[in-house]
Every structure is written in structure tokens, then in C-alpha cells.
Amino acid sequence: MLSRKYSIEKRPTFGDVSAFEGLAPEAVMQLAMAGGDITLVLDDKGRILDASANGNEFPVFEQWIGQEWFDTVTVESQTKLMEMLASARKGQVQHWRHVNHIGDEGDLPVAYVVINTGDNGRLIAIGRSMREEAALQQRLLQAQQALERDYMRLRQNQARYRLLLEKSPEAVLVVEHENYRIREANPAAHRLLGEKKGSLVGSKLLPLFAAGERESLIELMGSAMASDTVSPRVARLREGETEISVTASGFRQQGARWLLLHLAPTQSDPVAVDGPISDVVAAMPDAFVLTDDDMRIVAGNVAFAELIGAASIDQVRGKSIGDFVGRPGIDLELIRGQLGKSGFASNVMTVVGEQEDGGGEPVELSAVQTEGGNPHVGFVLRPVGRRLRDLPPTAHDLPRSVEQLTELVGRMSLKDIVRESTDLIERLCIEAALTYTSDNRASAAEILGLSRQSLYSKLNRYGFANSVAKPD
Template identity: 60%
Template sequence: MPSRNNSIEGKLPFASARTHFEVLGPDAAATLAMVAGDLALVLDEAGRIVDVTANPREFPDAQQWIGREWLDTVSVESRAKVMEMLANARKGVTQHWRQVNHITNEGEVPLRFVVVRLGESTNAIAIGRDMRDAAALQQRVLQAQQSLERDYLRLRQLEARYRMLFDQSADPVLIVDAEAFRIREANRAAHQLFQARNGTLQGAKLTALFSRPAREHLIAFLGSTLVSPGVLPIEVQPNNSADAVMLSASGFRERGGQFLLIRLSGAASAAEHASGEVMRVIEAMPDAFVLTDARMLIQAANPAFVELVSAATVDQLRGRPLADFVGRPGIDLDLIDGQLAKHDIARNVSTVVGARDGFDGEPVELSAVKTGDDQTHYGFVIRPIGRRLRDLPVTADAPRSVEQLTDLVGRMSLRDIVRESTDLIERLCIEAALEYTSNNRASAAEILGLSRQSLYSKLHRYGLGNLVDSLDE
């Protein structure tokens, strides 16, 4: 559609045009034509280009158009516009700016042209303005508009899904202003819980929906949830119900304001209440507790375990293998896993925590249980025993063995004493491995780094074969 901008139609004429422009010479007229547009074409009566002025950097092949028909330098779609402008120029009709696509070596270039007849001459001048910057700007504006429309459509779809999930949720859900505790949104289940007509809870005070004794506790609880996401739900009593409900909340920010997402569950059963008490006990117990999945990846842990492994928060531990913190690499947890697979329980297993980079680790005592059929989980209770070991009296067997070795000095050579010491240490290590693995020879051999055949040979060498056989029975 032709634009009427920058045309002379509708504009007031100069009051004294002859006085001002009578002295206008060829040079001044040429200057006006050059500054009026980015490209100017002088055309004869037949529409042939006889002269041209343009910036050679913007239109490097403009000089090649001289002597050619103007129609031959434009695209097929623009020829009708050129023919119309040439016909109107011959009649002396006022022109409007028309967009024409010029063909260049770099492709089509959009320009806006106006054709003006040169006085009484049959020639005319076509003044053009480069539209490439405007076209690029329009393209960017169009792309931005399309992107906004796509984002708007995506937000509308997300809002529709949120609204459907919010309204169809079986649990009562409330969106509450964290400052004034005014309800911003409430789903159908919330209206049913408080026996209110749909839409009447918006703007109501949250605390007014619960009994007076519970309001101060509720306000303190909501304040805690804004600074700590791990606060356990509380039990509150609605005004219009004899049954208490469990209330959980989490804070979030939106448009510079702070809000609370509040979820209400039905009256807590005795089992659910007991479960909550159990969780509180586990959180407060001095012994470390950790829960893992079937791959022994940490799912939850109490503060005692977090402190035991020198972590900052439990969030740093979730998803990490328990073997990174407990047991000697490739030994302890494998043995415990074997016992759990066979008996679903392991009691008072001696192991270490924090064994890495040459550090032997802190000795601990571990008990574990396996739960679940479809989704297996392991629960571990870990108690440090370093202080207990330091307080134990030294056994009498070890000093006697050492004294027996030192009594050999002077009666045997040092090489023989060293060989006897080696045999003593080897026997003690084998006995300790058998005791640690509950007399499992295969596991004991793995701990000691021996083959089973080598272990059997050493058992008979030290007279431990009959002892192990009797224990196995």
C-alpha cells in the first residue's frame, strides 16, 4: 500500500516560491537532489536512466545503470509501480513515495522512490531512499513480536495447566501473602475444607480460619518456613471442624513480594502422628543415622551423621555413595551388603569413617537393616567407638607373646626372631580376619589379600583348621 509520508500532497506551498527559488542554479538543484535521497536517477521521457548519483559504497554498481531502462533495473514485482510513477510524472501529477526493489550484484535492495518532473523539460528525476536499515529493523521488530507471542502462548498454556492442577488437587492448597497473611488464591478443596462458597476465601485472613489457641503457633511456624525449608508440618485446628489437619508451608518470591504455598492434609491418623514423632526422634538422636537406596546412595541423614562426616549440610550428602564416607574401600560395605542380602540385618559391625588419603579413619560400630521389596532401602545406625577402645584394658595375651619374643634374644639370631615375629603377626591377623568376617573364609581371604588356597594352607600351618571347622558347624 503506497505511503503518503514525505509527499507534497496536503502540504502548504511556499508563500514566495518564485522569490526564493528563481535564483536556484544547476549546482544548487543538483545538491538538493543529492541530499534529498540516498540514490537519485535522472530519467528521459522514455524512462531511460541518463544520469545517477549515489554513494558508491552503498550502490557500487549504480554507474552501470546509465543508458538502461529503469524497468530493467528493478524486480518483476516492482515494474508496475515504476510504470505508474513514470506515467504520472509525464502528466505532472503529484507523486507519493513507493517502495521499489532494485536489482544489484548483491541481491535486491529495497528503496522508496518519488518521481518529480524537471520543470518544462521532458526529463524527470527519481529520488530514492535506502530502506535496508528500516527493513532490518522491521525484521527484528517482527521477530521480537513473534517471540513475545510465542512466550505469551507458552505462559498461557502453563497457566492453564497450573490452574487445572491447582483446582483439581485433592488436597486443600492456599497461596498466602507472607506479610499480611491474606489469602490470594485457594482451590476447590480448600473451600470445601472450610465450608466456604467458591471464590469467597480470596482476601480472607488465613489466621481467622483456625482456632484462637493455634494462631500464635501458626504465625511462628509460617515465619520459620520463610527462612528454613526443612520445617516439619504442624497440626492445627480449623474453626468449623472437630478434626485437626496437618499444615505444611514453603515460601517463594514473586514480583518483589513474598508468598507462602500452604498445603493442608486430612486429620492425622495415629500411624502418621507416630511416624512424625519417629522422624523427630531420629533427627535428635546422638547416634548417626543414614538412609540409602538399593545402590547405597544417600537419601537422608540426621544431623549426627552430618557432623560425623564433617559435612556442612545434609544437602551436600544426598545422592553420594555411602562408601565415600563409611568403611575401608572395597571391603567393609561389600561385606555388610552381603550380610544384608542374606539376613536383611547386620549388627554391631566394626568399621571406620573417613578413611582416605592415608588416614585410617575413626573407628565406629555400625548396625544396618534392609527394608522394602519393590524399592529396597537400607537404614544404618553408626556409633563412634574410638573412646571406648581407648578405655579398654590391654589384653594379657599380647604382652605374653611379646615377652616370649624378647626372651629369645641371646638364644636365637635376629633373623630367626624376626621370622617368629612374622609368624605371630600373621596368625593374629588371620584370627582377627576370621573374627571380623564371622568365620567366613572367602571374605577373610579377600580382606587379607590372599587366595583361598593360601589361607587354608596357613590355617593348617598354625593349627587353626579344626577351630574354624568347629566354628563353621
């Protein structure tokens, strides 16, 4: 960008001025034209008498001839013109000043210097286009704004990451793979390992475990860097006989290798008991899974591991069953409500492995909750995809109902047709909710976000009052 360093101020003059004596007007004109991208000849009042410019850079410069120089620039640039003209009349040496001409497609940034030609009162304004500099400034500003937005997103992501790490009930460690040094540890990890808050960060991982467990942990962490499916290991801490389950997964960041360790206290497997119960549960064709009161997987049979696509039940132990079963925020909440009310849930239709497009394997789920100080929940899941495919079409087929609605055009007003459409959608949603909950009206009302009284009123309205429903 043009600045004071381009001014002739403080620059030594030519030692021999004879070379400039007797210059022809054509030579002076060429010097003035060569000095910039636009040259204006002005009178002492600032009126443009003549002009020469690159037509591509200044397509409207010929229209300026005969106008006041002030009228061709923006308001904020007029003060600069007044200062330059006053200095030129006094014969003072000037530096380049940035002004903006008014253009058809936006402002035209130009850096000007004004030269007094002598006693004839004529002034010459030599300007250099700053369009490229302005474009560079704009790109620089956009790049700076983009960096600031990225920085804000990074700060927000870091804040969310820190909040999740701090509030997570699961013990989590972030460990360097090269030296097994702990770089991140949440409060749950400090509590589980019996360490003071903040003391784990920067310390070595392996000394926290008994000497006989360290080789197994090194093998686990090495396997985690090479594979995504690594079964958890049970390791004993250095003090006492406390055992914890360690799950590891590896990732790379900024050229370094890191490990994410999930720690959980080991729990005895309630399914693994002696006698025929263990054999029956392990061999049953339906999927069985046992969770704790927080819906975290404690045990399960082979059929459940195959249903969710896990290599073994150990791979998912400690994870929420909601990661594999049900639609987020709907099915498990419905099941929790039924378990809290009656201690069991029967024949709930749900899905396993729901995808972003809403797909998944349809299953029928039943659950029961134990009583006592340490309650657990047992789930039985049975795939019903083939059964659903074999069901005959319902009497209330949506496309046929839509066709019936379109046939009303010309016989009813649009307002009445819209009311009929609303009633149709409401009736179909109620039917779907009753089907989904196996005619359990309390559960259907909960899914639809209605009170029981509102649902009963709508059932009477649409002729479902006499339908058989399971007791609430």
C-alpha cells in the same frame, strides 16, 4: 519511515521564485543529489540515462545506467514505478513510494519521488535509502514475535499450573504474607476445610482456625519466609475438633512476599505406640519408614531422616516416598507390583537421593503391606554402598568383551560382528536385571519390558537356564 507527510503535496510554494531563476546546471544537479541518497535521470519511457549514489549504499548503481528502471526492481515494485512515471508525465505532485531494488545480497529498499524537469522529457527520480528503517522494522517484528512466544509460553505455564493445582489431591493454598489473605485455593483445600468451592479465594486465612491456633500459624509463616526447613504445625480448625497439618514455604514474586501452604489431615503415628516395638523401631540402625496406600510418608525413624538428609521426619511427612527413594517410574512401580502380588518385596536394590547424573546412595530395600480397609506399607532400607565397592569384578567385564569383539575385525563380516554385539548387550542387560532383582525372573522380565516366556527363551539361549532363581 517516509510517508505522505514528506510529500510536497499541500505544502505552500515559495512566494518568490526569482531565487531559482537562472540556476546553473551544477546547482540543479547538487540540489537533486542533496535531496536523497540516490538520484536517477530518466527519459519519459523510464530508461535510466544517468545516476548518482553513495557507493556504500548502492554498490551496483553504475550498472543500472542504460537499463530500464523496471528491470532494476522486484516484480511487486514495477507497478509502483509505472504509477509514478505516469503521474510525473502529467506534472502531478507525488508522494514518496517504497520500492525494492534487486541487489546481490538481497533487496535494497528505497523510497522514491519522481519530478518532471520540463519540456525536454527528462525525469528525475530522487530516492532515500530505507535500509535502516527496514532493519528497525525487522527488529520490531522479531521483538513482537518474541513477545508472542513468551506470551504463549506464559499461557501454557499458567494452564499447566492451573491443571496441577486443580487436580492435585493435596490441599494447597497460596497466601499473601502481608495480610494473610488467600489468593489461590485448589478443590482439595476446599474439601479439607469444609468450604464451598471458590469461597476461599479472597478470604482471610486465620479465621479458618481456632483462636488459640492463630499465633502459632503466624509464627510458622514468619519462619517460612526466613528458612527453607520449617517443621509442619498441627492446627485445629475453628469448628469442631478437626486437626490438620500445615506446612509452609515462602517465596517472592513481583516485589511481594507470598506463602505456599500444604494442608493435610493429621494421622495417628502407627509407630508411636507404647511398648518395646516403638523403642526398637526408633533405635534400629536401618532406616524404617511407614507410608499409606498412596506411598505418602506417615512415619519413620531417625535413621531414615538421616538417610534422606531431612532435619526430622515431620519435615517430609505427607510427601511421596518416591521423592527420596528409587529411580522415577522404575523402582516404586516394581515394588508396587511385588506388593500387589505377594504382599511383600524382599532385597530390592535401589538408590536414595538420585541425582540428574544418575548418582545416589545405593540401598537394599524390603517392604511389606498390611491388610484391611486402611492398608499401609512399611519399608526397611539398608545402605549397601560399601558392600558394592568390596565386590570382586564380574567375569563378564564389558571392556574385555568389547576388546574381544574388535578382535573379530578381519575374521568376520561386519554384519556378523554387529549380531555378536547385539547378543553381547542383550546378555549383559539380562545379567544386570537378574542381579538387580536378586535373581527374581518375574521382576527382571518386568524391568526389561519382556514377557516371562521371552525372558526364559533368552535365558536358555545364553546358558542361564540352570542358574538359581528365586521363585516368581
